[in-house]
Structures are given as C-alpha cells and as structure tokens.
Amino acid sequence: MPTTLTAFADVTTSDSALRRFLHGLPGVDAVGLEARAAALGTRSIKTTAKAYAIDLAISMIDLTTLEGADTPGKVRALAAKAVHPDPTDRTTPMTAAVCVYPDMVATAKAALGGADVKVASVATAFPAGRAALPVKLADTRDAVAAGADEIDMVIDRGAFLAGRYLETYELIKAVKEACVRPDGTSARLKVIFETGELSTYDNIRRASWIGMLAGADFIKTSTGKVGVNATPANTLLMLEAVRDFKAQTGIQVGVKPAGGIRTTKDAIKFLVLVNETVGEDWLTNEWFRFGASSLLNDLLMQRQKLSTGRYSGPDYVTVD
C-alpha cells in the first residue's frame, strides 16, 4: 500500500484544481447517511463488550475546559481528574488528554507531572478563527513552546464557505509547520471544521479532504461553541473520509467528535460507528478521541454500575 500523497500533488497546485477535486468527490445523501448512523445506533452492547467500551471511551477523552473563566485552579482540578478519573477505583484508565486554552498549557503540563496524559491546546484564534494568519501562527507556536503535545486548530469557515479552498488548505499547512518543535519533533495537529457552520454534509466531506491533504493528524467536528456539534452522522461521514484517505494514501488520520456527547450510551454509539466503519485500527486513543467534559462522569457511573451491580449517583463521582 502506498503511504504517500504524491498521487494528490496536482490537486493542491491551484484553487481551481483543488475545487475540481473536491467537487468530484462522491456526494452525500443526507437521509441515507443519517439512517445508517441511526441504524448503527441500535447496536446493543452488553456485558464484557460494554466494560471494554467504557474503559476505551474513558481513555479516548480529551477532558476539556475552554471557558473565559478558566483559572489555574480549575485546570489543575481537571488534570487531577484526567489522571485519576475515579479516585475510588485505581483501575480506571486515564483520559487521553486535557484540552485547554494556550495560556493554560503550562499550568496543565505542570499539574499532570509525568502522567501519561497529553496536553492539547486549542489555537488559531479559537473558536471563531477570526484573526490574521501571523496571529494564528503565533498562537500555535506559543502553545507548542509551552509544552502542548497536541494542537486543536480551527479552520477559517468564512474562507471555506466563500470557496477559498486553497487558502483553507494553506492555513492548515502553515499551522502544521508551526507545530514543529526546535528538536524537530512535532505536536499532533487536530483540525476543527466546525461542522455546524459548514452546514452541509458535502462540505464536511470536502473539508475533511482539505484537512487530510494538508497534513492533519486528526480531523475534528466542532469547537463545542455552536448549536450543533458532533453528531453520529457527521462523525460517520468523517470516518468514511479517513477510511477512504487511508485506502488511497496509506496515511492514517484520526477522528475527534467534540461537543454534545454526554452519556455512555452516546459514547458507545460512536465507538460502534468506529468499529463498523474503520475497524479496530482506529479503536485506540491514538486515532479516536472524544472532546468532552461531562461525558466522563457518566462513563464513571456506568463503570461503577458494572462493577458493583448497583446504579450509581452523581455524589459518587467527582465534580470539578
């Protein structure tokens, strides 16, 4: 299998070439896509599979706080929760990462100590992405310099919707370059499309391809800051995109639904989507993440239920 983008080199040479390529991708029928996502949502996950799924989901969480009111104290609490999600049960896996604003990266890094929990930082004038390119790049470099392991950037939805696909592509490429550390290693780049603003499934498929061609390590649905965030359908569509991209280039790209996933039932539905669309290559936190905060406590309560046989309650998980 090839692991190269050379086959697509011509695609990104001009705006018109990129447009022709993106508009030549297969269309998406909304009703069919949503029906498929809903059908997979009826999978019934029981017993051992459920226990496995809950632990897997916990390990895939980018535990997130992205508030104007964030303080070092709040970030430290979040970091503690990421390392020990359930203080009463040390077998509980750690989350994949904590996700914070760039100015909180150092705090988060310090709070996590040596724990194997990544620090992800939003960047590029998150969430609106309305800033000049140098500002976005500086934002990214700051976060990387502060120790961010991962960068969650936003695309310029305005440029995309105005049809300036090449500009969108070049922004991602530039940010990807800004992720490189002095030692030559690189923060992993997640590209947020804000699918709720792209509005159509065809746009989501096109944005996914722009992101993947530009070198995204992950493609991510949403900022969590608009009305419609991750849905089973838009996540299924992005999974199909990474599946097709790997088939054609050999390059694996991760997927991160973010925003609106609050319950264990929801999370398991997403894992079923992953399992049935791209398979177990993606069933690891290296390639699939949940951008979420309240989801974790629901997973923990379900986990307690499975181990004790009793239903748990909110007083038996930590409030952060």
Place this chain on the structure above:
Amino acid sequence: MSESSTRLNVFKTYKLYVGGKFPRSESGRVYEVTDPKGKWLANAPLSSRKDARDAVVAARKAFGGWSGATAYNRGQVLYRVAEMLEGRREQFVREVAEAEGLSKSKAGAVVDAAIDRWVWYAGWTDKIGQVVGGANPVAGPFFNLSTPEPTGVVAVVAPQESSFLGLVSVIAPVIATGNTAVVIASEKAPLPALSLGEVLATSDLPGGVVNILSGKASEMGPHLAAHMDVNAIDLAGADAALAQELEIAAADNLKRVLRPQPVDDWAADPGTRRMTAFLETKTVWHPTGSLGASGSSY
C-alpha cells in the same frame, strides 16, 4: 339518387389498418358483410392470427413514441380525430345506419355521440394523471409521488352490437393514456371500424397506435390473449364463453383483463374506469432531508 342513374357507384375495398398502413389480410381471405336484413354491403378482410401478430409488432413499435408523447400532444391528436370525423359525418351516418339497421336520425345521434366521445377523451389526456396520481404523505424524509403510466399494448375485442360508438368508446380510453391498441372489430359489423382507420390515418395519430382488424374474435382472440408481448386485454365484445377462454389464456403473462360488462347505453357518461383499467401506478421515492434542522442536513 334514382336507380336509373347512369353513373355506376365506386365500391370501396375495405382494408385493415395496421402500422399506419392499409393492408389486406395476409391470408387473402375475405368474408361477406351484410346489413341486419341480410343485404350484402361489402367483403371485409377475414384477418388471420398472423395479421394479429403483425398488429402486435406495430403496436409495440409505436408504444415508445406514443407513451412518451406529452399528454397535451395526445389530447391534440384525439381532438383532431374528432375534427376529421365531423368532416366525414355523413359517411359514418350511412355506414352506421347500414351496419346496425338504424334510421338516419338514430345513426346520426350515434355518430355525434362518437365524435363527442373523442372530444371527451381528448380532454382527459392531461387530467387523468392528476386525478389518479399524486403525492403520498409518507412518514419519513421522502418525497413520494405516484403517477399513472400506460400498461403497454392492449388487445381490444370491440363490442359486437355497437359497431361504432361502442368501438370508439373502447379505443379512445386505451390510447388517451398512452397505450397502443390492437382492435378486433365487431365481427358482423366491421365496416365503420375499418373506415375509422382511414380517419385515424389522417388525424396525426402515429402509425401503429391503433391497429384495426376485421374477422373473428374467436379466431384471433386466443392468439392475442396468449401473446407474451401484449400487456392487457379488453374483452368488451367477447361472449361469456370466449371471455373465459381468453381470460385463462391471458394469465400466461398476467395480462390486465377488463372483463365484459353489460352496457345499456354506450352514450352514457363512461367515467374513468376504462382508462384506469389500462394504467399502471408507478411510485417514485426520493429522500428529501431538511434544511438546517440538524445543522448538517443535506
């Protein structure tokens, strides 16, 4: 005109109407047609099963174009038939009077009704689709539309008694909706039917849309009823025994069968039944999605 007139009438050789042409029977056979009192009127072709077979080929060939024509166009053509008939009214009054033993005035009323029947069906071509088709409010994100479509090639056993109004009343509804027809005319009174072929040929009706055969329904009927490229059969002019025989044969390819029904008065409002009997309902589904309800929706 007095018997002593010195000029001898020119007789017409009555011929079949198949594929827009006027052939004799391939069999070379004819039979004597008389008026109800037994007076010789003409020799009509005694069509064979091969004539019927040729007519089916012609009707099938014409089906694509005729069913694909716009309903407006079909209406124009049917109206043109009425116009042409009006111009030859006197001829048909005479032929109907002779064929059915009617007075001139009664025959005139029959011909008038037949002309009006063409006008009636001319108006139906672009309305039947709205009356029997339409959107179906399915419980899901789908646009769903049912439309009537012509069944295909329809074999018609024309009424035996009402040789002209009855004939028109069974042909017009079949072709109004886009079917093509192979018609077996009234066995004992085929002449108005054969003359109708001449009218149809000059009415912008594409050749093969209507094919008219004279002869015995009992001879041709079984072959048409069993023919695998005929889609439907109208048994209007078949007696009970023949109707049953033909309906059994029609099952070979599951033809749509319109059984003979008693008709007291061919001039009465015919309703839509004769049209719907030779219509298929096609239902097409397509997803609709919604605009913006779920953020990413189409």
Place this chain on the structure above:
Amino acid sequence: MASLFEYAPAPESRSVVDIAPSYGLFIDGEFTDAADGKVFKTVSPSSEEVLAEVAQAGAADVDRAVKAARKAFEKWSALPGSERAKYLFRIARIIQERSRELAVLETLDNGKPIKETRDADLPLVAAHFFYYAGWADKLDHAGYGANPRPLGVAGQVIPWNFPLLMLAWKIAPALATGNTVVLKPAETTPLSALFFADICRQAGLPKGVVNIVPGYGDAGAELVAHPDVNKVAFTGSTAVGKAIARQVAGSGKKVTLELGGKGANIVFDDAPIDQAVEGIVGGIFFNQGQVCCAGSRLLVQESIHDELLDSLKRRLSTLRLGDPLDKNTDIGAINSAEQLARITALAETGEAEGAERWSPACELPSAGYWFAPTLFTNVTQAHTVARDEIFGPVLSVLTFRTPDEAVAKANNSQYGLSAGIWTEKGSRILAVANKLRAGVVWANTFNKFDPTSPFGGYKESGFGREGGRHGLEAYLDV
C-alpha cells in the same frame, strides 16, 4: 479474527411471548380443530425447534370459514364507516401495545432478525391499520364515486416472508371497505396470524368478520376456488399467481396479485457512493433477500465497478449472521429447508454458468436453515441468476456503460416490481425513473415502505396496488 470490540450476545427475551403447544383454526370468532383433525407443525427456522402444532385447514374448513364470513358480511358492511373505523383503530392500538411480543413471535416463526421485526415489520403493521381505519368513513371521498360498495367475502392468501405485514396489507383495506375476510397464512409461518385472531377478539371484532385458516397450498386453492368468495387477493410466487388468474377466469371474482420480482438497482458513476452501498446491502440482504421487491440485480456503471465492488465487499464483511433474536444480528435464517434448497440450487447454477461467486467469511450455525450473503460478479443478462427470482441473499452484479443501456437491461425482465437509481443528478433520476417499467422506483434510497404509498408491479409481477388510496380499489365494487 476476533475483534477487540466483539459484541457480546444481546438476545431479546423470549419471555414476552407465550406460545401454546397447539392452535386451532379461527372461524366465526372461535378457535376450532380442523374437520378431519389434521395438524401440522411449525418450526423455528433458526433452530428447527418445533414451536407449536397448528390445525391444518382442508376444504370443509375453508367452506365453513367462507360461510362464517358470508354470514358476517351483511351486518359488517351495513355498519356505519365510522364504526368500522373504530374497530380498526382498536386493532392498530392493540398491535402497538403487543408489538414486542409479536416481533419476537414473528422472529421465532419466520427466522428474520428481531431488529427487522421490531423496527420495520411491526411499526408498519400498526401504521397500516391506522391508515385504513381512517378511510373507513371517508370512502365517498376516495375518488370511486358516491357510496362505493364492498365486494363481499375476500379470500386472501399470504406468503411467509412478511407474515404479519402481509396480513395487515390484506386485512386492513378489506375491513375498512366493509368486506369480510378468510385469510390463509403460509404453512411455515402461521403463528402471527393466529395471534392476530386473538387481537381481533380483544378488539371485540364481530364474529366471522376475520377468519384465519392455516394450511398448505391446497387450502389456498380451495379458498380461491370457493364459489362464495367475491374477491381474491394473493401475494406469492408468479407461478401460483398465474394459476389463480386462470382459476378465477370467468367467475367474476375480482383479483389482485402481488408476485415475484427481479429488481434492478442501478448505480451511476456520480452516485453518493457510501449511501449507495448501504442501499445495495439493504436492498438484497434485508430479510435475507426473501423480498419480492429486493434489488437482486445490481447494475453498476462500468467506470466505478471495481471501486464499488471493493466497498461492497468490505461492507458485507461487517454483516452479522446468526441468532435472529440477537439484537445485533443483521442476517437471520432462511425461512424453510425447501427455500434453502432452492437458493442453494440457483446459486450452484450461477457458478455452473460461469459467474464468479463470493461470500464474506461467515460461520453458519449448525442447526437451522442458513445461507451466507453471496455476490455473483461477471454476470450477464443471459445468466440464470440475472433472470430468475432467487428469493434469497444472493446479489447478481452486472455492468452498463450508458443510461440507455442501464434502462434497457433493467427492463429486460418478465418482472416489473421495483427498481433503484443512484445518482446525484436530478434530471437523470427523473429521466430514468420515467423509463423504468416498475411499480416502485427508489431513487437514492431502497426498500422503503409506507401505508400511504401504493405498492405493486408491472408485467408478471402482478396487478393491482396495495397501500394508499389506490389500495381501496381492490376491495370496492368499482
């Protein structure tokens, strides 16, 4: 390869349904033995377990049922439509209340996955009764003239692929229009019809309005031939449909037939490919392909053949075949040993004629009747598997180059029930849909059903329509 995320078994509980060891015929409001005392066994196709013993109707029983229906007709047809409507609404509601029980029962008796009986069959059954309930007092406005009259006693013979749904398609419009009914369910799936008899009792339906006579083909033939039956409705094979058409000739009985099909699912190179793959899979593997309108012929544009086949094979590899009661099962059991033998024989013919056979790796249970999802590629119009209805999970893949060729191949069949079109180009959908000689055309979707949407075929797929306003005509003297 065992997946990291192997779903544990998730069986639906059998305890919601209580199957008695034996069942009688349902005639004139009572369960009764067959006159000659004959019984037959109905088995679960997924395990070959005997579910119950059922009285087997013979000529005398059919006659008794028709007499009961005739007796009930006078009062039933004279009831105000609004009253008939309320009985049907009651039935619809009771079906909703008992839908889980009926779904489990249907899955046990038929072998289809619980996912389908729960999410497709039962909701559609209830919806069908609701829909026709509403027509009962509005027949004057249905477009068939003022005060259209019922025909009398309807003799109805239904197949085993959607036992309860086909019952609903037959009984709901018949009762709404004021007819009474004698219905013969298929011999391999009699149970849901007998449970429906119980629902009629719960609803207080007058005796004799619905009669259920389980039995074999001979009982169906007796019913069709009975001189006091006014209307024959049959869903099943084209061969039997033709026999019925011959049998009723000259009798004056009104007939509607829903018969076989060989649906073409046409995929153009600009199709929404992921949804097309789902539509192809649903089109042929829904209910193990035992669906008259199945998309059993895939017509794929040559330019995307390889790409589509790769996607299709990858997708088929994720299908889960097994215990029909497991909520995660996609492919259940074939309904009977006889049907399995037929599918097996036709698939062997496909191979013998040179078509290339492929199935995903798939372990078949040792007991019961099973057939792995199967693709045939390199199929041409001349292959048996491209012409004969297989009525099983077997898809024949053919190619085309132009829309004209696609239409010509799609229509090149004795059947004309269903077809599918996949393309993003609206005008092409309309042009192709217009040319297809099929009663139901699904564009960018497949296998969708709704009580408001008329269903039925062209050509040898039968005549008459079920569903919608159109479906009333079959039961009215118009």
